[in-house]
Amino acid sequence: MHVIIDYIQSYLGSDQTPGAAGNWFWATVYVLLVFVGLSVAVIAMNWLERKILAHMQVRLGPMRVGPHGLLQPIADALKLLLKEDLIPSEADKTVFWIAPFIVVLAAFTVFVVVPFGPTHAITDMNIGILFMLGVSSLSVLGIVTAGWASNSHYPLIGALRSSAQMVSYEVAMGLAVVSVILMTSLNPTGTGTLSMIGIVRAQQAQGTWFIFKFFPLGLIGFFIFAVAMVAETNRAPFDLPEAESELTAGFHTEYSGFRWSLFFLAEYSAMIAVSSIAVTLWLGGWLRPFPNALQGARWDFFFALFPGITFLFLGALAIFSASRMPKHPYFRIQTLGLAGFAAVLVLIGAVLLYPPVSRVVQDVFWFSAKVAAFMYLYIWYRGTFPRYRFDQLMKVGWKVLLPTGLAVLILTATAGFFVR
């Protein structure tokens, strides 16, 4: 018994990730935390997407299911779980069953190396970014097999188009990533690194986020990656393969109920994963804004207040909307529910203001805030841009992003050579 407690406590003061320290217990705890956090994030994204899209289109979105539709994702999940499980008649049952799991596995395994903080990652592989790009390219296989196994022409065309699009934009993503890896080799030790935590440490050592380095090269590289990652995850405006008006939902046409929810889960997880790559590589990962320009204990204290203030602000918003609920007896439960939710948010905010907690939560909060900004951008793109036609899509991927990526790479290498 003491051996177990010693084993658990031996990791607590360490400055490595659990995987690097070889501690099974904490690695499993981190895996469970990431899994739960990801599921909560996907549920929140579902609600946020419907509400934000609705408000952008000057309508209200789901309002009935809970107060302001807050229980809508849970209702959706229940409906999907209880739906009838249809398999097309001539479909290949084994492959039809395996395909969603390939996509979900690929989307979730990526999070093994995502750095939420200097020691808050499940592990820190030497080839972190290579692993992330490789495993996210495995989801193409799941999509292709899903389209083929459905044994019907709409899914097949949708799957082939979707996989062609994903493979094309992977090239652009890879080039943008390589230009960042070049920048990491300009740090004081003289060697670059592929590990995600190493990339953020390089940004910390060089005193600038890579989006601002060698201006405008970092910015153009970030822009290439931002466009390519939207195309990689099949989101608007690149969502022709799964658009309902064009291809009757593309490769997941024949999937219903639980299997469709697996695709949906994998799509949102992939969005969060590629946003994490963008945040780690260009936006400084877990570093707070202005880590070198605004130094000192007072600025540290100021920025440490942000997590608590964010949740207090959200709680205040919830209290405000609870006070504006109709004063009809039918709405009493909803008002109480919303007030309870507001109380929970305020409580979390108060806990986060307590200094020992905020010191631990700092890194995770800044990382999550930046990823949340990317999620908002995703929803904004969906509400604003018209859809690309497929040939325009391929033209942008190969004829615009690829040459620009190559140019950024060559110019970054030249600039780095002169800086040395």
Added chain:
Amino acid sequence: MDAMLHISTLHYLVLGAALFLLGVIGVLTRRNIVIVLMSIELILNAVNLNLVAFSRYWQGIHGATALHGQVFAIFVITDAAAEAAVGLGILIAFFRNKETVNVDEVNLLKW
């Protein structure tokens, strides 16, 4: 039993040999061209496994930077990609002409 528990270079070599044999059987006995090409990929993978296993053995003798086997394995993967692309292109050209994917039906010099 103890020899089976301690994983040495020989274990990896035997695994590579087994994969190579499976690939050779696939190339020599299957009719479907695509499966023959996939068996060739199995053969190349077995070769890669041998190369990387020997690179690890070489590292033990010559220090941590003697990674020649791994570099060669990367080249073999590159060549496998090129060969798969060209092979599948040839397959598509055949299929367009004769509507079959069986190797033993491509038995006329001119049709």
Added chain:
Amino acid sequence: MAPVATPFFFYLLAATMIIGGVLVITRKNAVHSALALITALLAQAGIYLMLYAPFVAGVQIILYAGGIMVLFLFVIMLISIERTEKERQFNKQWLVGIATAGALGGLFIAVYTKGKSLFPEGRLSYPESGNTQGVADLLYGQHTGTYMFSFEIASLLLLVAIIGAVVMAKKRI
């Protein structure tokens, strides 16, 4: 960091690879073979990680499982005809093929049993933190880069392969 439970993972991954290989050469449906090959390739990436070659494992996942197999699946789906599943799967000289493979297997067994003493079992445990840098030194290093020329030739080879594949698959030249 000492590797944990190495024999268990080795036998697990080796069994996955062998089963995947057997499924590749015995399935009627080409898509099933392709999926089995993908499993075998991913298990091989795991074995590369056990051999302390993380960069080769990453390249294997990206190129082989994520690139070449997608190409295979595309071509299988473009030329899929259901009647191939009902035809004879093994060609007429399958017995000679298996006999040849058996002879080759006998040769392997002879070599490995006689030469077992050539590969002593040393407990090597090099940290993998310098692996990518080591590979890069061999490829691009100023004084240690012995494979730079091969690298350039490989890029030319890929260019030729691209042009060849495009010309082969075009409808009209």
